[in-house]
Amino acid sequence: MSILRPFLARVIRHGQLTVLSPDGSSESFGAPAAGYPEVTVRFTTRKGMRRIILDPRLGAAEAFMDGEMEIVQGDIMELIGLLRANTPWDRGAKLKDKTALGEWIEGVKTRLNSINRRRSSRANVAHHYDIGNDLYRLFLDSDMQYSCAYWPRPDMTLEEAQAAKKAHIAAKLALAPGQRVLDIGCGWGGMAIALAQLERVEVLGITLSEEQLALARERAAAAGVADRVRFELIDYRDLAEREVGGFDRIVSVGMFEHVGAANFETFFRACANLMTADGVMLLHTIGRFGKPGATDAFTRKYIFPGGYIPALSETVAASEKSRLIVTDVETLRLHYALTLRQWYARTLAHRDEIVAMMDERFYRMWTFYLAGATAAFESGGMGNYQIQFARSRHALPLTRDYMAEAEGHYL
Incomplete structure (x- = not known):
């Protein structure tokens, strides 16, 4: 079972995301739906998967940048679009990738980072x-x-x-x-x-x-x-x-x-x-x-x-x-x-x-x-x-x- 299952099973409802793990196993989330893409990603290392567990947004970016996450079907636009389309802002949905404390810390980091002397x-x-x-x-x-x-x-x-x-x-x-x-x-x-x-x-x-x-x-x-x-x-x-x-x-x-x-x-x-x-x-x-x-x-x-x-x-x-x-x-x-x-x-x-x-x-x-x-x-x-x-x-x-x-x- 993919270590990403708790996160992806909660997020993906419409459209389908298939994850190929480094050990060759695969798991699919969601179901095909009109207007939503079908995407397959392959992880070349367990490290790439752990990165996403620790920080879904930054981790996914760096895993993709470093070749630890490859898009087999679709492209990066469709992958991110699939995740976002399942958590639309105007319907009150969120990725919920951070706790309330985590969101507060991100806010503090943002304020400090943008002092901009x-x-x-x-x-x-x-x-x-x-x-x-x-x-x-x-x-x-x-x-x-x-x-x-x-x-x-x-x-x-x-x-x-x-x-x-x-x-x-x-x-x-x-x-x-x-x-x-x-x-x-x-x-x-x-x-x-x-x-x-x-x-x-x-x-x-x-x-x-x-x-x-x-x-x-x-x-x-x-x-x-x-x-x-x-x-x-x-x-x-x-x-x-x-x-x-x-x-x-x-x-x-x-x-x-x-x-x-x-x-x-x-x-x-x-x-x-x-x-x-x-x-x-x-x-x-x-x-x-x-x-x-x-x-x-x-x-x-x-x-x-x-x-x-x-x-x-x-x-x-x-x-x-x-x-x-x-x-x-x-x-x-x-x-x-x-x-x-x-x-x-x-x-x-x-x-x-x-x-x-x-x-x-x-x-x-x-x-x-x-x-x-x-x-x-x-x-x-x-x-x-x-x-x-x-x-x-x-x-x-x-x-x-x-x-x-x-x-x-x-x-």
Whole structure:
């Protein structure tokens, strides 16, 4: 009998998971069901199985990365999807892989890991974003947007959906010629460049990634907007001390997840100080449904050290301390799942190049990361929030009509 039986027999109800043990024995859990995958895994060592007993999420990741758990039927996306689909967040289900004490410890570790002082913030960014631009070119869209796309139609290409995302955000910023715009966490410059192309605005993009900075500057020059789009390697906290009241608009896409819960109030205070009296901000962030939680051990260790996915409640509560007015909130429930499936498919298509560039273990880690993230957005407690803030209640039109009008014009 598999040592994983107590865990898997409790979790798998729909769909089927077959486990092949190192001694050649096999055991199946669940039953075939429409809409659920059938997956077979083989363990090459007992150690790989014990890893999962000790810590199901991190243990499964490392067993897969080290070749101690092989997917015989299906793939890692289907395996994680099967587990998540049997424990959907919106039906109140949980994997229950940790006791109440274990969950409390994970919460403490998350808080300590995401304190994110200036030096640690730069090191954490380098861990994920300075591993080479060539890797990201292989699985992102042509504009290298490394955040949730926007899918008004499910049959769009990834490139179309990312262009729609930029137009959607630009419309919410209520741009006008001559404005100064700040892009906090500018990535490879795509959003900043797009804003300058859509309206006659000046944009400053800031990042802590040297790899991103160099490419963003190259791209602005190639796009012919370098006279209005600049990029700097600077922490938002340092910029807030230098540019008080300097920006009419602030946009931040996919950066707030790296701020850390301990710094939420600091972040919003910095943004409020950076904005003019009539300033407007659009924050696009991954968020967790329900109450605040913790970052899982795999993500902390391998993917986003210092990262934390915020609940909407703690995000808004932190913004209130700086007297920012929440003027609009949109929840993108499944848009990131659609985006991640595109990234996963492109990663599989470029397997040989990624293995040659990094190594086999990295490739397995990356596919595990993308598969786990996809499952979290399809069945788990993750989504995306776009939150619009203003300092003055008079800063924006009284109705939301202007957003649809501008978005139609930009597209």
